[in-house]
Amino acid sequence: MVGCERGNKEIAGCRVSLYPMSDQFITLLSKSIKTNRLDAVWSDTDLFSTLYRGKQESVVDAAAGLFVRTYRPEVHSVCELTFSKGCPGDVAQDYVFNNENPTPNSRFISQYGNFTVQCKYSFYAFGITNYMNEIAEVVTLAKKRNLYEGSTHYVTILEGTAAELFAYFEEVLAYADEHIEHYVLEATLSVNSPSK
Amino acid sequence: MVGCERGNKEIAGCRVSLYPMSDQFITLLSKSIKTNRLDAVWSDTDLFSTLYRGKQESVVDAAAGLFVRTYRPEVHSVCELTFSKGCPGDVAQDYVFNNENPTPNSRFISQYGNFTVQCKYSFYAFGITNYMNEIAEVVTLAKKRNLYEGSTHYVTILEGTAAELFAYFEEVLAYADEHIEHYVLEATLSVNSPSK
Numbered sequence: 174m175v176g177c178e179r180g181n182k183e184i185a186g187c188r189v190s191l192y193p194m195s196d197q198f199i200t201l202l203s204k205s206i207k208t209n210r211l212d213a214v215w216s217d218t219d220l221f222s223t224l225y226r227g228k229q230e231s232v233v234d235a236a237a238g239l240f241v242r243t244y245r246p247e248v249h250s251v252c253e254l255t256f257s258k259g260c261p262g263d264v265a266q267d268y269v270f271n272n273e274n275p276t277p278n279s280r281f282i283s284q285y286g287n288f289t290v291q292c293k294y295s296f297y298a299f300g301i302t303n304y305m306n307e308i309a310e311v312v313t314l315a316k317k318r319n320l321y322e323g324s325t326h327y328v329t330i331l332e333g334t335a336a337e338l339f340a341y342f343e344e345v346l347a348y349a350d351e352h353i354e355h356y357v358l359e360a361t362l363s364v365n366s367p368s369k
Numbered sequence: 370m371v372g373c374e375r376g377n378k379e380i381a382g383c384r385v386s387l388y389p390m391s392d393q394f395i396t397l398l399s400k401s402i403k404t405n406r407l408d409a410v411w412s413d414t415d416l417f418s419t420l421y422r423g424k425q426e427s428v429v430d431a432a433a434g435l436f437v438r439t440y441r442p443e444v445h446s447v448c449e450l451t452f453s454k455g456c457p458g459d460v461a462q463d464y465v466f467n468n469e470n471p472t473p474n475s476r477f478i479s480q481y482g483n484f485t486v487q488c489k490y491s492f493y494a495f496g497i498t499n500y501m502n503e504i505a506e507v508v509t510l511a512k513k514r515n516l517y518e519g520s521t522h523y524v525t526i527l528e529g530t531a532a533e534l535f536a537y538f539e540e541v542l543a544y545a546d547e548h549i550e551h552y553v554l555e556a557t558l559s560v561n562s563p564s565k
Contacts, residue, residue: 186522190557192388192447199563220564221489221557224522251388253449253557255491257523261501267522293417295451297553302496305457326382326420326463327453327553357493357523359555361386361417361449367395368416 182259184268185229185346187236188222190253191243205242209235210278213271222253226268229258229346231275237339238278241286244335244364252362256346259355286336291369292320293328294360296345298353307353311345318344338362378455380464381425381542383432384418386449387439401438405431406474409467418449422464425454425542427471433535434474437482440531440560448558452542455551482532487565488516489524490556492541494549503549507541514540534558 193201206223213231217224225235233256240252296311298304312329315321318341322330331338342358349356389397402419409427413420421431429452436448492507494500508525511517514537518526527534538554545552 188523190447192390194388194390194392194394196390196392198390198445219521220487220562221524221559226522249394251386255523255555260523263522291416295553297493297495299493299495299500300498304495325415326422326459327384327451327456328417357491359451363417366416 183228183270184226184263184265185232185256185258186224186226187232187257188224188255189236189239190222191239191250192252193243193245193248193250195248201243201245201248205239209238209242210281211235212277213269213275215267215269217267228270228275229350230343231269231271232256233339233343233346234276234278234282237282237286237335240339240362241282241335244285244288246288246365249365249367250363254358254360254362256342256358256360257356258346258350259353261355282336282339286339287334288364290333290335290338291363291366292331292333292338292360294331294358295328296349297357297359298349299355301353307349310348314344314348315341335362379424379466380422380459380461381428381452381454382420382422383428383453384420384451385432385435386418387435387446388448389439389441389444389446391444397439397441397444401435405434405438406477407431408473409465409471411463411465413463424466424471425546426539427467428452429535429539429542430472430474430478433478433482433531436535436558437478437531440481440484442484442561445561445563446559450554450556450558452538452554452556453552454542454546455549457551478532478535482535483530484560486529486531486534487559487562488527488529488534488556490527490554491524492545493553493555494545495551497549503545506544510540510544511537531558
């Protein structure tokens with residue numbers, strides 16, 4: 174666990190905001206936030222989101238765990254995700270690195286994450302001029318996984334199971350980690366929309 | 370209304386996604402989407418968002434109009450906004466430019482937009498290396514308007530009335546328009562949160 178003075182380039186993070194369109198939203202959220210397994214991430218819940226910080230795979234695991242635990246077949250719910258890594262203003266604190274058990278929610282996600290999810294997302298890369306090429310690479314990865322549904326203004330559309338989408342996010346973030354200093358993935362997941 | 374082949378640098382856009390945490394979310398959203406004044410923007414509602422495209426001030430006006438019309442004092446509601454302009458992949462279609470009446474919702478927003486809103490947001494500038502300086506400029510504008518509440522991981526926090534926040538977004542986007550080719554403002558607005 175080696176940090177540098179201002180930031181630590183190994184710390185990934187995700188803000189997870191959940192919006193169950195139900196009068197029971199408090200009960201639903203409290204339960205999933207409490208039962209999600211946090212062995213591998215630092216966690217904090219504020220007015221807007223639950224924030225996870227740690228190794229990239231652990232952050233994806235925690236975000237997926239929370240999303241899957243909040244799912245109810247009868248409730249239309251939306252989840253806003255901001256994955257971020259490499260911000261020059263980041264600080265080397267508020268994180269956990271767990272190398273022994275980095276993905277404690279993975280079994281739960283495989284078992285319960287097979288419901289269908291609609292997704293819009295945008296991939297943002299900073300400080301480079303060829304960022305449009307990087308976006309194209311990221312979209313190609315979605316096509317290879319048969320998740321790509323189309324592109325519209327400002328976002329790309331995906332459809333797949335929860336487990337499939339988070340596996341894709343992990344692949345995107347691993348790709349980004351190899352090629353880009355600072356990047357953000359903004360995704361919105363929708364389940365049981367009456368518009369569908 | 371002069372367009373170029375691939376894009377039109379004058380077309381601004383905003384995706385507005387609204388999440389009323391209530392069993393009555395369909396009624397609430399249908400009503401506000403139908404009553405919002407769209408004289409100055411192109412509009413489309415998909416599974417995720419209502420999308421407005423037109424001149425920047427008109428897009429801010431339409432987004433604010435929709436947000437204020439969805440507000441109910443007894444309902445916790447969240448609004449996700451993606452303002453975007455200058456994407457090299459944008460197309461010169463799906464827009465309205467109205468120079469005679471560019472902000473048809475402004476009176477409504479002044480009259481009904483005086484409720485308190487908590488906001489998290491991030492400003493993203495692309496294709497340039499000094500993007501962190503541009504973020505600092507944008508945050509300085511919030512401080513000058515007394516909306517700044519603090520910074521935390523990946524986002525800046527604001528608090529103000531709905532009318533004040535959208536006036537600030539308009540200032541940020543006008544600043545960005547002068548200085549940056551391609552930029553995105555991602556904001557999440559929260560009202561009546563039980564966490565507050």
